Amino acid sequence: MNEEQAMLGTLYGIGVGPGDPELLTLKAVRVLKAVSHVFAAASSKNDYSLALEIVREHLPPETPVDHLLFPMTFHAESLENAWTANCERVVQILGEGKHVAFLTIGDPLTFSTFIYLMRKIRNRLPGVKIVTVPGITSFQAAAACATVPLAEGEEAITIISGAKGGDRLKEAIRVSENVVLMKTYKQFPQIVSQIEEAGLTDSCCFVSRCGLDGQVVERDFKRVCEIQQPHYLSLMIIKKRGLEP
Ligand SMILES: C[S@@+](CC[C@H](N)C(=O)[O-])C[C@H]1O[C@@H](n2cnc3c(N)ncnc32)[C@H](O)[C@@H]1O
Secondary structure, rough: OOOHHHHHOEEEEEEEEOOOOHHOHHHHHHHHHHEEEEEEEEOOOOOOOOOHHHHHHHHHOOOOOEEEEOOOOOOOOHHHHHHHHHHHHHHHHHHHOOOOOEEEEEEOOOOOOHHHHHHHHHHHOOOOOOEOOOOOOOHHHHHHHHHOOOOOOOEEEEEOOOOOOOOOOHHHHHOOOOEEEEEHHHHHHHEEEHHHEEEEEEEEEEOOOOOOOOOOOEHHHHHHHHOOOOOEEEEEEEEEOOOOO
């Protein structure tokens, strides 16, 4: 390690769980009390960060908190520019030798913005120390909420993104007894049709805003079909052998 690397602060990726503040780990709370600066991703529309709300009561009042704003767009160049600018803000604080926490919903290494940030920071500061504090994932909390086992015995479980629809569901359910479909909000009607086509209507459980106000746990497929536009924080658990009573 050279002198410059030794001067850098540590970047902590903190998983804050999917919503219920009681699902925060003791380690996350300890690190949050110790770092010099906290960053949370937010939409450039309203700068709201659920991750920040979850941990707020544990943050010392004097700790600076910065929102890293991301445009709500799929335009690759705009997103890349936002990432670069946000990365530079984190690099600046790390360069001052300060320890930094980046908050993420659920777990930082599961479908999370922390993965992009970590890659970019590693490119900019190759010697920087990065520590991940795992969080309870949304699908673990959703399974607990619905009392639906995720996997048992020799079963497999596959976790896929539904952001582009349910096309991969057939293949996933062929190789695994259990499937979690994350990010169901964008292509919900298509996902619902794929579940019907695969004959899995008695085997799926929809969970939305788990642990938060407006939580929905729905096992009745007819009612699932009535949902027009699910909340962004929504997922499906699908079990080939059917849901347990
Ligand atoms: C960008 S991913 C974040 C995943 C997160 N890192 C994790 O470990 O669960 C966002 C997706 O996670 C799921 N999600 C996150 N929080 C949730 C919650 N409280 N209830 C239901 N689904 C949730 C939804 O599928 C949402 O579209």
